[in-house]
Each structure stands twice: as structure tokens, then as C-alpha cells.
Amino acid sequence: MIYEIAELYIKPEDHAAFQAGVSKALPLFKRAKGCLSLRLERGIEQENTYHLVIGWDTLENHTVDFRESADFQEWRALVGGHFAAPPKVEHFDTVIAGF
Amino acid sequence: MIYEIAELYIKPEDHAAFQAGVSKALPLFKRAKGCLSLRLERGIEQENTYHLVIGWDTLENHTVDFRESADFQEWRALVGGHFAAPPKVEHFDTVIAGF
Numbered sequence: 001m002i003y004e005i006a007e008l009y010i011k012p013e014d015h016a017a018f019q020a021g022v023s024k025a026l027p028l029f030k031r032a033k034g035c036l037s038l039r040l041e042r043g044i045e046q047e048n049t050y051h052l053v054i055g056w057d058t059l060e061n062h063t064v065d066f067r068e069s070a071d072f073q074e075w076r077a078l079v080g081g082h083f084a085a086p087p088k089v090e091h092f093d094t095v096i097a098g099f
Numbered sequence: 100m101i102y103e104i105a106e107l108y109i110k111p112e113d114h115a116a117f118q119a120g121v122s123k124a125l126p127l128f129k130r131a132k133g134c135l136s137l138r139l140e141r142g143i144e145q146e147n148t149y150h151l152v153i154g155w156d157t158l159e160n161h162t163v164d165f166r167e168s169a170d171f172q173e174w175r176a177l178v179g180g181h182f183a184a185p186p187k188v189e190h191f192d193t194v195i196a197g198f
Contacts, residue, residue, distance in 0.1 A: 002143065003140060005150070019194060019195065022195055023195060026195075026197060026198065029197075029198075030198060037197065037198060038195075038197035038198055039193055039195065039196060039197050040193070040194050040195035040197065041102060041191035041192060041193050041194065042191060042192050042194045043189060043190070043191055044101065044158065044189070044190040044191060044192060045189055045190060046189065050194075051104070051191055059143065090142060090143070090144055090145065091142070091143040091144060092140035092141060092142055092143060092150055093140060093141050093143060094138055094139070094140050095118060095139050095140065095141045095149075096118065096121055096122060096125075096137075096138065096139035097138060098125060098128075098136065098137035098138050098139065099125065099128075099129060099136060099137055
């Protein structure tokens with residue numbers, strides 16, 4: 001399992017609409033191949049910045065299966081208009097599960 | 100509950116020692132007031148970058164209680180020598196728990 005961390009920069013006036021778009025998009029991720037979990041976090045120091053944290057079974061489940069799907073286009077249609085800048089997307093492997 | 104995300108930049112030759120330091124430090128966090136969870140993630144695209152993801156009951160449990168404790172000094176003694184640059188630390192609130 002890997003984590004996608006998408007850093008999203010949202011227009012100050014669009015927070016409610018953006019959050020509603022993410023809620024509406026949950027079924028797209030729930031049915032995406034290899035998508036295991038999703039959480040949306042908002043920055044405390046940088047309040048126009050969010051982390052969308054998505055667990056995927058494999059890297060390719062995100063970069064190939066999801067990004068090449070029609071659901072990816074629907075996801076972007078739901079939230080892309082609220083972006084103040086292009087998202088920064090990175091992937092991470094858990095190396096210490098801790099507690 | 101809030102999440103602390105510490106972005107840590109590690110010297111290329113120090114990965115094993117850094118990871119061992121984090122493992123050794125787990126008891127410090129387990130006993131820290133309000134510390135609920137800890138996970139260490141390593142970047143796939145940026146392999147010298149880690150995210151230390153720590154759940155705290157309140158922001159102050161991290162910024163005051165932990166940072167002013169002797170255990171914080173011990174934590175930095177265990178891992179600080181492996182940093183290639185100063186950490187970038189931010190805090191996030193979960194706004195959509197998702198699935």
C-alpha cells in the first residue's frame with residue numbers, strides 16, 4: 001500500500017464549494033481499482049492549502065488506472081475550478097507503521 | 100485531533116541510521132501527552148524526503164507540551180544529525196474523514 005498526497009491550493013472564496021465537491025466525489029474513489037482510503041485535511045498555518053491523502057494498493061492504481069479513467073475527468077470537473085494553482089502530487093511508502 | 104506533518108530531508112548515506120533512530124524514539128511519542136498516532140513515510144519520487152505523520156489531541160500538545168519537554172531534546176538527539184536540511188513542519192485538521 002502507498003499513499004498519494006495531493007497538496008491542493010484553493011481559492012479563498014471557494015472553500016465550501018470545494019469541500020462539497022470532494023464529498024460528492026467520494027463514490028468515484030470508493031469504486032476506483034485499488035483505492036483503499038481517502039481523507040481530506042486542511043492546513044492550520046496555511047488555511048488555503050489542503051492535503052488529500054489517498055491510500056492505493058499500488059502506485060499504478062493511481063497513476064495509470066485512475067488517471068486514465070473517465071472518473072478522473074469527473075473528479076477534476078467537480079473540484080478543478082476551485083484550484084488557485086496546480087496541485088502538487090507525491091507518493092509515499094510507509095516505512096514505520098508506529099502506533 | 101490534528102495531524103502534524105513534518106517533512107524531513109535525510110542525508111543519502113543516513114537512511115538506515117535515521118530509520119533506526121525513529122524506531123528507537125517511538126517510546127518518547129507513546130508517552131507524550133496527547134500523542135495519538137505516529138507513522139513514518141518515505142517519498143517514492145523524492146526518496147531522501149520523509150513525512151513523519153503524528154496525530155495529536157490538540158495543537159498545543161505538540162507545539163507546547165512536546166516541544167518544551169526533555170523528550171523533544173532526546174528526539175532531536177536521536178535523529179537531528181541525519182537531517183540534510185531543517186524540517187518543514189505543518190499542522191492539519193481533518194475536514195472529511197472519507198473512508
